[in-house]
Amino acid sequence: MKKTDKELLNRRKNKIDIIDDNVPMITKATSVTSKKVKFKKAFQTIGKTLKYGKPYHKYLYLAILAIIISTIFELLVPIYIGKCIDNIIGIGNVDFNNLWQTALVLVGFIIISALFSWLTNYWTNLYCFKSAEYLRTIFFNKINSVPLKFIDTNQHGDLLSRMINDVDILTDGILQGLSSIINGIVTIIGTLVCMFILNVPMALVVAFITPLSLFLSLYIAKKAYKMFAAQAKNEGEINGYLEEFISGGRIVKAFNYEKQAVDDFEKINSEYYKASESAEFFSNIANPATRFINGLVYVGVGCAGTLLAINNTVSIGLISSFLNYANTFGRPFNELSVEITELQAAFASADRIFAVLEAEDEKSDENLPEMGKADGNIIVKNAYFSYVPKVKLIKDFNLDVKKGQKIAIVGPTGCGKTTFINLLMRFYDLTDGTIMLDGNVITQVKRNSWRKNFGMVLQDTWLFSATIKENLAYGCPNATDEDIIKICKLTGVHDFVEKLPSGYNTMVTEGGNNISQGQRQLICIARIMLMEPSILILDEATSNIDTRSEIKIQKAFDLMMEGRTTFIVAHRLSTIKNADLILVMNKGNIIEQGTHIELLQKHGFYYHLYNSQFEKVTD
């Protein structure tokens, strides 16, 4: 009655749809062969999970207390029903005085049990959801404290599904499951104890059937888990296929590919049918199976009871108590089998969550001094860097940039231009060598104070869901409206913002088309200009922008670069010709550097790259 298998199944289905299906896992839950190791690992996982719920343990203790109280009283109810019935023996033989008193006690027990059963749910709920909230918070904080490498090397969809789905599965499975399991165990043991106290021979009948129930529910749990997994996999497959072919539907049209697409879909669809048909069949077995067990216990008790009653060793009321127990005896087994399935899923989720939470943080910079506002003189000395130890990327790199100089970084797509920016912003640490800003060594000052000197405009115009104004003031929360409008007028933001119905209070939404790409980029530029950084980094800032908008943005850039040390990454050569120094990169190395004229005279890589732009196709 509490949680049906179908509901659980549906819940699991809903969760799966958020998970990107082609996302690789950081660590797959390792399959352990030995049962002993498996149990040890399970306990470790439970221990770890409980550790993260620690601030809310008082709810857990209260819940367990409430479970015990409610279960005890719940178990007393059938006994007292039996006692009541013993007062109703036959015509003219009903002891109303006694019946009245027993019934009153019975009502008291019913109320106490119901109340504590609700309190159990209440506290379990608080415990689970508060723990989930806490887990998500530390997960999010972790995202903000790990080195950037961690974020770059893991699929974002995967990290997200760990935080959203896995935390849910974990709290459902381990935390919620824990209270259900305790409840189930207390009920089963309690029932058996009560039965043995009431009457040993009848209790023996029940005890004999118990292992059968246990075996049956474990079997169902195991089978169901496998089938759910198969179904989930197939569902992921069908979801992925549909998404791919619906989003590519226009291409399917262009290539007359409809028939093949439909044929392929039929195949995947019938695979899914097979998997979900057996999962559906199996998931609905639990209820009839429980009824079956209940039925066996019921008749066993009935048979033993009546035989004993003939010998006058038991009363009819006692049989009734036993029959009542028999009726509810199957329920905890049913719930246990569901919970065990949940628990298995929860362990896998727990592993996925802890893999992130146990990732190493960025090196602490607590004891390092702050650095002040810099002039913008940058020295790079003997810098070495690689993302993966085996593949050396930057080797013995030296650079001396004076305040106000413009440095352009060019090279073909994927040559590692962005790596240099990563190092400059200390998103990644050098393997060897050093970078200095106005004499401050990059690793010897607080990260935040170092980054404060840089203003960065990237290819992806990242704005967060808030008003335009809030986005503009992102770097300077204290900026006044006048400051903001002044900068917006300079950058051309004001022109289009004014035309929007809600002006500066317009919400920027993800993928919302009220603001174009070009306009988004202009907002990013205004956002940086408001901060007045000493150094600018422009990383492919115009490559997503159409040409006409680019002209406007270029003007804004020129304005912004005045008097500031600037690093420009671009593949449009005409925009970087006037740089004081051009770094030409290829396959991760800086292969040439110099001014535009110098590099052209060299007749090297840059010369080739530059000319390809003007090469005539018809030649």
Place this chain on the structure above:
Amino acid sequence: MFKIKSYLRKYTKFIVVGPFFKFLEAVTDILNPFLVSLMIDVGVAEGNVQYIFTLTAIVIMNNILGIIFALICNKCSALTSEGVGRDIRSSMFKHINTFSHKEFDRFTTMSLTNRCVHDVDQIQTAIGLTIRQVSRVPFLIIGATVMSMIIDLQLSIIFLILMPILFIAIYSIMRITNPIYVESKTRLDNVSNVTRENLSGIRVVRAFNKQEHEKHRFSKANTALSKCNIKVGIISSILHPLLFLVINLATVAIIWFGGIRVEVGGLSQGNVIAFINYVSQISIALVVVARIIITYTKTGASTKRINEVFKLENSIKEEKTCEHLPPTTPASIEFKNVNFSYTGTKDVIRNLSFKLEPGQTLGIIGGTGSGKSSIVNLIPRFYDTTSGEVLINGVNVKNYNIKELREYVGFVPQNATLFKGTLRENLSWRKEDASDFEIIKALKISQSIDFVRELPDFLEHKVERGGTNFSGGQKQRLTIARALVGKPKILIMDASSSALDFATDASLRKAIYQNLKGITTIIVSQRTNSIKNCDLIITMDNGEVAGIGTHEKLMKNCPIYAEIYYSQNKEKGE
């Protein structure tokens, strides 16, 4: 029009057999307490051991039959619900494949996928639940009530009071919690949105030192979610204790009033026990009734959403008698006073006319949203013009067989999309039996042969869903190769070199020029260098044609074209 009924027809057999066996199971269910009460009342009273054993054996048989009946019904329900689901999904996908671009514009991918999967799932749940419960639940309720009435009419009044109370309690709790569950889902979306933003914008967050600000933003969304969850959890957790309370109080009432009836001889002790049993049976059945009602409301909404998909008809219709377009004829393309609008209100192309001779190249340039892509979409009839004509070889495209028309055109779409499968499968989209020679030639022209050769499995290399294992530039070149296989007579490249660096872009254009003589080519681009050698260039500005002509002519007569050109080739303008 979509009707669940028509899909059910195929499974009539199961729909009859399933509930029938469920009914039998319910009979066995309801017999249990009755038979056991006989054991007590007759067996014990008469001291007849033989009678008790016989009845025990009967009850065990009864239980075994019960579970067998239940399994048969389960199988029927699983076969029907999943089968219907499969059939609906199949015909939905088939229907979606008849959509033209216009219909695709109506739905987002997510929305269509969800309709195919989750809304169909909802229907499956409803069908399964119905087959399993349609006979059992009414039977249990009616059966238990009738049985109790037969045993004792007066005492059964308690049932008549109990049932509405139970039902209202269960139903209202489900009604109250359902909208909160929906609310909780939105709040969960908020939490995941903040996280997604932080993951994609992590560089910006760190560059601006806004970690604390983001933590605060997250914790606000997170707390809101948790509050909502706690609320719904607490309300829904009332249900179980409440049922326990009501059922047991009803039991006490039965005992008390039953006691009175026994005293006067209207009832036996065993009857009271049977009564108590019926109470719990009815309560379980009522929970199921409430669940069915909730499921049906949800299913109604899902059916409506599925219907919206089926109702949408392909708007691109083929003429009954259509002209053939032999795949070898060289292509001339002509636009005659073409107007086009997606929505019927705002024209994205206004009065466009031009003519392209076989083998000529056309360049189209302009800002985003200026109507460039819309022009090329009219040629393979992805959309139909609002007015005016698009002619290929002098015949309106509307008069051609659509399949032949699209085979005639090699199309490189703006979004470089590859599909899961091997590279060979992806490249053979236009021609199923394309030879290695043909594919390699296409790879050479599209400048992709170098990186494809480096792949360990060459043409058999696996392409991940969405082509995620290739870079943007590689995907673009592969989609060009895909369009070239099978020798189209018209090649349309819609901004398909935007992710290429200049050197590769130049070699690509050179290769196309050298290898594809006689093919009428249309290039949509934002780079003047990509199109300046075309025979004809159209400069678009906000749906209007700002200029048509050669590069030299446009440099003189079209200020917008000249402006774009100079912005990209500064030294010549300064």
